[in-house]
Amino acid sequence: MAADPTFLGTVEDVSGATIRIKLAQATASGLSFIEGQSYRVGQVGGFVRVPLGFVNLYGVISHVGASAVPERLAAIEEQGNRWMTVQLVGEGQPGVGFDRGISQFPTVGDPVNLVTEFDLRTIYGRPNDPRFVSVGRLASANSIPALVEIDKLVTRHSAVLGATGSGKSTTVAGLLTALSDSALYPSARILVIDIHGEYGKALADRAAIFRISPDASKGERPLYIPYWAMTLDELLPVTFGSIENGGDRGAVIDRITELKLSGLKKWPRAGVTEEGVTVDAPVPFSIHRLWFELHCEMRATHYEKAGQSQSRDTWALEKDAAGTPVQPGDVMKCIPPRFLPPKDDKGDTEKIRYSRSSLGIGRALDALGSRLRDPRFDFLFRPGPYLPSAEGQMKQDLDTLLASWLGDDKPISILDVSGVPPSIQAELVGSLLRLVYDALFWARNIPEGGRERPLLIVLEEAHAYLGEKQTQVASVAVRRIAKEGRKYGIGIMLVSQRPAEIDPTILSQCGTLFALRLSNSADRGQIRNAASDNLEGLFSMLPVLRTGEAIIVGEAVNLPIRTLIDRPSAKRRPDSADPKVVVPGSESEGYESPGGWNQKRDPSDYAEAVELWRRQDAKSRRAQ
């Protein structure tokens, strides 16, 4: 046995999938050379092989040393630290394939071997197989690519979790670069929800970028999220706020439905009948008109005329000497008409009264009005060609919107929501996802649908809108995709630095986890709970992982693997690097970048700072 350089020791204890191994006296720890390759012996996260006749069992080392010694032996064992605990994960016949799960257990005395490159190759399949994509190299064996099965990665969802600066964005950029390789996957379809506008630069040549303030010179397009395609539950928080009173809510629902219906009568749209219109139907209506009508209904003053009920004819508009209204109001510009104050003077026959409307949504209506006038909300309430006129007519319909997001020539579409006011970010991301999901769900039997051309949705900074407490739209939409998306070819990749803040039910649906360095114990606990494998030893490594090193566990990988993620080339790195306070470099060789405390000052021009701030655009006007 000692002649076999891969021999590590023998199985001494088996309990379920956990086995304990006593290292042979001859086994040197440290580096071992087998067929010209170096292997590290007894590394947590490393692999071992237990040959059992025609089958090899494979396992991952989770503990090494004294803590791995069975309790009862601890006292009598002389060299009590030469033990390892291993979690069995799968089996395979020598030289052919690998399957998860084990059909038989090892027993006491069975030899345990180091896993060599040859073994790893059989486990990890063929690197040229298009079903797998390489994301990096194994930390334990540099020559072996870490392959991830795309099918499982996409449809069973995944999560990339790691602290700031652990290499998260780089990992995602690397993955997306590999998946969007047009030679291998000419029809790849990836949608990135980018909260900080990080990925635009890294993936510029492969991605269609949609932004609220687009830079047309770079081919960026405006991001529109038409309000009328939202359901009532999505629309209310971003428009009226909440409407508690059932009667008021019902009235608003009725009005919206009426407006949708009247628009539909003039411009019929395929697929929706007049009888079938509901408040949630993705049919255009003019929210400006809704606001105008509700406003007038509640705020108008009326001339009181005997026998005449309040209506538009009794409006008491303020008029100038010539008899034309001073401010007649404008529906699309959200300018209310100006009414005369109420008047009830003794002896004066002309009486002006307040409106008798029973609606009690005055504040909500004012909030809506101010949002409709706020240019920051233009992407939502004045969505370019998707803005319905007061009557409900539009230049373009949802199909062109979906085609631009999901059917672009480029494999990746980046929806950069960095310009969305933070107060409504969660709602918007939610309705955007719901929109995409609904479209692909109903298109499931045609080539545009997710079954035929699956979609991967990357949710950057997911904790910002997927909190457990946040019972709103974003969590609901993502939970739905996480639970049902698999069947319809819609997969999610969550990216977050605070896994503890993400709804655990969503995280537990992620079949594959890319865990990068994480020190916070609550965050690590969350990952440990979400991971499908029983690999606590592996996850205890999370705080000491190097930058760009990840533990990949779950469905898309055969074995849990510790990987050094490939760094994308300088051009493909996301724009998320932390600013350096002290920039490396020297006077004689130059510095890594022009800023930093250790370099001479630049002349400052705060006028430009203010200009950019006012313009709400970080791009210098002189840059191109």
Add this chain to the structure above:
Amino acid sequence: MQRKPVSSSNIAEIGYDESRRILEVLFTNGSTYQYFDVSQQEYEDLMRAGSHGQYLNANIKGRYRYARV
């Protein structure tokens, strides 16, 4: 803008737009910066310099306004 690769410990590529007088530098750490109102002469001097990094630091940094792009 077309950039030319250069051999330097800190700078990966340098480009220049004559009509707009913009010098563009891609650093090896992946960040790109544009310097404005840089003369053609300055650009040529930068390209000719023995150490691009040193020249950039000594003659361009602090003299021209820049922005990260």
